[in-house]
Amino acid sequence: MPKVAKQLSDRAVAAIKTEGRHAVGGIAGLHLRISAGYRGWVLRVQVGDQRKDMGLGPYPAVSLLEARDKARKIHDDLRNGQVPISPKVRQRSLIASKAATEKTFHWCASEYLKTKAPEWKNAKHRQQWENTLEAYAMPHLGQLSVSVIDLPHILACLEPIWSTKNETASRLRGRIESVLDWATVRKYRSGENPARWKGHLDKVLAAPGKIQNVEHHRAIPVDDMPTFMQDLRTRAGIAAKALEFLIYTAARSGEVRGALWSEIDLNKAIWTIPASRMKAGVEHRVPLSQVALKLLADMPRIEGSNLIFPGTKGQVLSDMTMTAVMRRMESPAVPHGFRSTFRDWVGEKTQFPRELAEHALAHTLESKVEAAYRRGDALERRREMMQEWSKFISK
Structure with a gap:
């Protein structure tokens, strides 16, 4: 010493x-x-x-x-x-x-997106996340350590838009909650999530259902469909044909725009949409009516392209191309609205069961019991229904 x-x-x-x-x-x-x-x-x-x-x-x-x-x-x-x-x-x-251990919300959000992005079907989903967080969360939370984020910080993001943009605000709340949950699991913060809804934010913010004005996709009335189809068939161009095919099949816009010849079995009159292109992530078979088959038979094949409805440069049509056709027809409806019109036709004009229409629309069943007991896809029963739908709108 x-x-x-x-x-x-x-x-x-x-x-x-x-x-x-x-x-x-x-x-x-x-x-x-x-x-x-x-x-x-x-x-x-x-x-x-x-x-x-x-x-x-x-x-x-x-x-x-x-x-x-x-x-x-x-x-x-x-x-x-x-x-x-x-x-x-x-x-x-x-x-x-x-x-x-001291990580900012901005860093955690970026890492969360890197981790979860492979689960999402397309880059558009990630872009929506990034845009929402960047516009409404980052100005208040971006440079804060996630360990200090609490109720006042969350309310600073949500309150300015909760009443005026409630749908966006609700999505924002859920996305902030997900990022903070991820940060908690990674040990960057502890305690309860200040962005949780039940038993927390629901005590200080109005319920979305009370202030949210749900705007449904504009649709054409069932009885107006024959007249609309008569006009549509006079329209030239790939987009008009894609819209016509969408109506015959009651499919979603993205499913039709990305449709491939390799998905079509003309002999069996079936269009098989792979799970990777379906909203629910489950393969969906569409029975093709006679008019849908004729439309496909008349479509030109583009050398080097597998797309049924390619754009001018061989690319997938944009999501506005079919909407543009309807605007030129001076229709107030939108392409997605035809699924609603089809559903109204089944309920108002036919005796086909509700479950058959829901299956045709590739909706996920809310009832787990009903989903468990539905073993097949009722293809042939749906074929009859889609044939009747094509006949009705072609009157």
Whole structure:
């Protein structure tokens, strides 16, 4: 153990100017080291069979009293059998530890998207997430550590748009909740999620169902369909044919725009849409009526393209092409509305059961029991229904 030198005062320490190590007393092994203009504290200790010099910080930023306190703690650690760590190393460790666990909301959101994006069907879904968070969450949460985010921060994001853009605000709330849940699992934060709805935000925000004005896709009345189809068949162009095929099959716009010749079995009159292109992620077979088959037979085959309804450059049609056809026809409806029209026709004009129509629309059944008992896809029964639908709209 180093000898204890004469205990110097603050004034005596301040008066030391010569280079070298100067024992200041009070604590064994404590020195003021002066070298090339640098003045700092050094503590020499015996660790096992080795001598170690431990830096305690610069002087006078670290005062004599503070240096003695630091040195005393190190001696206490040694007596307790602990390997001493210099304050400088301890501080670096604390900073590194904090940096490893203190993550901003912006960083967590980016990492969450990287993790979950492979589950989503297309890049558009990720883009919607990014746009919503960037516009409404990042200005309030982006640079905050997720460990400190609480109710006031969440309300700062939601309250300005909760009444005016409730659907967007509701999605935003769910997305913030997901990011914070991810951060909790990764140990970047602890405690309950301040963006949770039940038993929390539902106590301070109006229920979405009370303030949300649901705008359904505009549809053409069932009885107006024959007239509309008569006009549509006079329209030239791939987009008009794609819209006509969409109506015959009651399919979604994206399913028709991405339809491939390899998905069509003309002999069996079946269009098989793979799970990767379906909203529910389940393969869907569509029975093709006679008019749908004739439309396909009249479609030209583009060399080098497997698309049934390719764009001008051989690409998939944009989601506005069929809408543009309807606008030129001065129709207020939208392509997705034809699924609603088809559903109305089944309910109002036929005796086909509801379940058959839901299957034709590839809707996911809410009843798990009903879904469990539905073994097949009722293809032939649906074929009869789709043939009747084509006959009705072709009157």
